[in-house]
Amino acid sequence: MKYEAVIGLEVHAQMLTDTKIFCGCPTTFGAEPNTQTCPVCIGMPGVLPVLNRKVLQHAIRTGLATHCRISSYSRFARKNYFYPDLPKGYQISQYELPICERGFIDIIVGGAVKRIGITRIHMEEDAGKNIHESSASIGPGGGNYSFVDLNRAGVPLMEIVSEPDIRSPQEAVEYMRKLRAILRYLGVCDGNMEQGSLRCDANISVRLSGESAFGTRTEVKNINSFRFVEKALEYEIKRQINVIENGGRVVQETRLWDPIRGVTESMRGKEEAHDYRYFPEPDLVPLMIEKELVDEIAASLPELPDVRRERFVSEYHLPPADALLLVSEKPLADWYEEAVTLGGQPKVVANWVMGELMRLLNEDNKSIEECPLQPAQLVDMLKLIDDGTISGKIAKSVFEEMYRTDKSPESIVKEKGLMQISDSGELEKTVADVVAKHHNEVERYRAGEEKLIGFFVGQVMKITKGKANPQVVNELLKKKLS
C-alpha cells in the first residue's frame, strides 16, 4: 500500500440512567414530544443544573475499564452555540478538566493485539431534536415548519475520544465493537447504534506509508452503524487519496456521511468552524473525586472481555478464536458459562453456541438476550447424546425444536420417537436388508474397497430416519460383510 490512513474516533455513548444528567426527567426513548421535560432541561430563565450522581459513577466505571486516569479534580464547561434544539444556547460539557484521561483499549487485528489509546472521556448533556415538516395543514397558511422536541435534551452522554492510532476501517470497526462490548459489560450504555445510543464521528487523514507527519484531516460526522463505520471510512480514505493523486490538497473541513448515497459531503470548512467559547460552568461546583469513590467503583467492576477471554482459554481450554467470539457480548458469554457450569463439556457447549444457537438467532434476527432457549435445556440435551438416547445428528433437530417450542429435550424425543436405536436385534434386520439389496457394493467392499462402509451406514440411517446408533450399525455391518 502506498498510502496509510490515520484515524481517530470520537464516540458519543448515551448513558443508561433512569433520569437526565441535570434534572429528574426520565430518559425513556420514544415518548411523545416534549413530555419528558421540566423547566431545567428546557432552559427556562433562572433554573440551575444539578449533577446526577449515577452519571459520574458511569463515567468513572468506563474510565477504569479503559485503563484511564481518573481525575481527582474535574470541571464542567459550557460549549456555546446557537441551535433550536439546544435550549440554553450552550451545552454543558467538559473541556479543560475531563473526568478521565490517558487510557487504552486493546483490539485484535489479524490475530495480533493492537493497543488504541484513549485520549479522554468526558460527560455532557445531549441536545434535543429538530423535526422538520412541510404541510399545508400546519401553521398559518401552511408551509414549512420546524418543531423542537426536547425529550432528549439533557440525556447524559459520554464522549470517548481515541488517539489517532487507528490505521484502517477494519481496525476502526474492531475498536467500535470492543468499546461497545466494554460499555455493555459495564452496563453504562446499551450500545444501540440504530437508536442513536452510540454515535461516532471520525477524524481521518492519509499519508504516504512510512511517513511520520500527519496529513490534513477531515472530520466525518453522522456514522451510525458498524457497517457505516467501515463504509464511510473506506469512502473518505479513497476520496482523500484521489485528491492527492490528482495533485490536489485535502482541505481541513467537517464532512457529513450520507448513508443512502454512500458518500461523504462537505458540511463546513475550517473558516466556518464554530468558536464554542468554552469556559468553566459557574452553575456547577468543581468535582473533587475522592480515592475512596474510585476504589469503590473499581471493586464493583464486572469481569471485562479481555480477562474473560483469557480465562475461557485457560479454564475451559477453548481455542482463542472460540473464546474471543464467546466474550464479544456479555449475555452470550454468560449464556455459555451457565451451560458449562450446569455440566456441559466446555468445547461441546462452545460448538453448539457458536454453531446452531448463533445460526438460529441470526435467522430470527434476535440478540442473545432475546434467546428463547435456556442453557439448562442445552445441557439436558447434551446428556441425551452422552447416554446414547439420541444421536448427534438427531440432536440438531431436537435443538431446533427446543428453540422453537421451549419443550424439554426429553419430551421432544419422546413425542417424535427420536430415540436412538441401539438394540442390535432391532437393527439386524435392517442391516441384512441393506446388504441383500446392494450386491455390487458388497462385492466391491469384499474386494477391498473398505470405504464403502460409509455407504452402507448411510443406507441404514436413511431407513431408520437417522435414529440408528451409528456405532452399533458399524459393528453389525462389519460382521455381516466380512
Added chain:
Amino acid sequence: MELCRLSIGEALHLLRTKEIAVPELVNDVFQRIDAVDDRVKAYVSLTREKAQKEAVAAQKDIGSDADGRLLLGIPLAVKDNLCTKGILTTCSSKMLSRFVPPYESTVTSKLIGHGYILTGKTNMDEFAMGSSTENSGFYATRNPWNLARIPGGSSGGSAAAVAADECLAALGSDTGGSIRQPAAFCGVVGMKPTYGRVSRYGLIAFASSLDQIGTLTKNVRDTAILMNIISGHDNRDSTSAPQPVPDFTGSLDKGVKGLKIGIPKEYFVKGMDSEIESAVYAAIKHMENLGVIPVEVSLPHTEYAIAAYYILATSEASSNLARYDGVKYGFRTEGRDLMDMYLRTRSEGFGTEVKRRIMLGTYALSSGYYEAYYKKAQQVRTLIKQDFDAVFEKIDLLMTPTTPTAAFAIAEKTADPLQMYLSDIFTISVNLAGLPAISVPCGFTSDGLPIGMQCIGRHFDEETILRVAHTYEQSTDWHRRKPAL
C-alpha cells in the same frame, strides 16, 4: 397611623397583638403605592387582588399558636428577576415582557411557606445590568429622596419601594453592588449574603458566579428576620452551601466591644465625595466610641476589581443570555430564516446595555482572547480573594463607604458607561470574593441625599456584620428619616 411605614418587626408585633389586621396593612401599602408610584415607578407589576385575598386568609390564621409562619401577612416586594409561578416575571426586559414562569424560585417558595404577601414585582436595570435602573426596558425608577435623581441599581425598584414605604421590605439581587448601592442611594438597609448562602434557583441569571439574592429593608433587624428565612442549602442549586444557618436575629444585641474593624485605605480615594468620606469617618468614630478597634488595612488589588469584574460578569452573561433566542418562550420577531429570526429577536428584544455586555463577554471568551481576558480576570479574582483572606486574619470586618458619591441625576451617566461602572467601585470586590456585606444609612449630604456605609464580613459570617450594623443603627437615627414624597 400609616401602616405602610412599619418595619417587618413592628408589623409582626402589631399583628400578633391584634392592634392591626393584615387586610388593613396590605390595603395601606397599596394606598401608598397608588399615592406615590406614578412618581417613583418602583414597580413593574402589582399583584393587588391576589394580595388582598391572601390578606383576608392570613388574618384568620393570625394568633393561632400552631402557626409557625414567620412572615404571616407581611407585604413584601420582589425584584422582577426572581421567578414567581403564574406571575409575570420580566427582568425589566422586552425579551421577557410577557414571560410567566411555570415554577417558583426557591427564595420566594420559602417566603410563601412563611406566609408573606407579594405586593408586586419591582423595576430593575434590564437583566440586572446597570447601576441606576435607567436600563429598565420599561421606564426609569426615581429616587424617593429626590425624584430628579436615580435610585441606584440594578435593584433600584426594590430600594425605592422600601424607601417610599411601598412595601415593608423587598428582595433584590446583587452581582456587583446591585443591592448595596441602591440601598445607600435610597437610605435603606441592603444586604448581600455570602455567595452560596441563599439559593439562586429561580433567580434569572446575569453572572452566575457573582449573583446573590439579598434583602432591602427599613432596619437591620428586618434583614436578620428575612435572612433567617431565605438562607440555607438547596438541592436545586449546587453552588448553595451546606453551611448551618444561625439565628441571625439572636446575636444582634450581643454588642461590638473589642471587634477589630479594618479600614481599607484603597476605599478612601482622592476625588471621592468629601461629604461621603466625612460621613463614613464619623460613623467609624462613632463605632470606636461603642468599643470597636479601627485598624487601617490594605487591599492592594482593589484597583483591578472593576476591570476583572466587567470581563467575568460579561463573559458569563453572554452565555447566560443565549437562551433568549425566540425559539421557546419570550419575545420573537419572525425572520426569513433561522439566523434572521435570531438576529431580529435579539436585536429588538434586548436593550443597549445588555447588548453591549453580551458583545463584551462574547469577545472576552473568543478563541485567541480567552487567555488574555477571561483567564487573566480569573487570576485577578483570586488575588482579590487573597487580599481579603489576608486582612481577615487580623480583623473581624471591614468598614467602607458603599458608594463614592450620593445618588446622581437622571441621565447624568447614561452616555458614559465607564462612569456608570465606576459607581460600583466599592461594592464589586465583595462579589468577586464572594463575601457578605451590608449597607446601612450613615448620614445625608447637604442636598438631603442618603449616604451608605458598607460592612464587609468573612465568608458565612453575616452575624458579625449584622451585629455591627444593628448596633450602629440603634445608636443613630438616620434610618428613621423618611423622604418627603
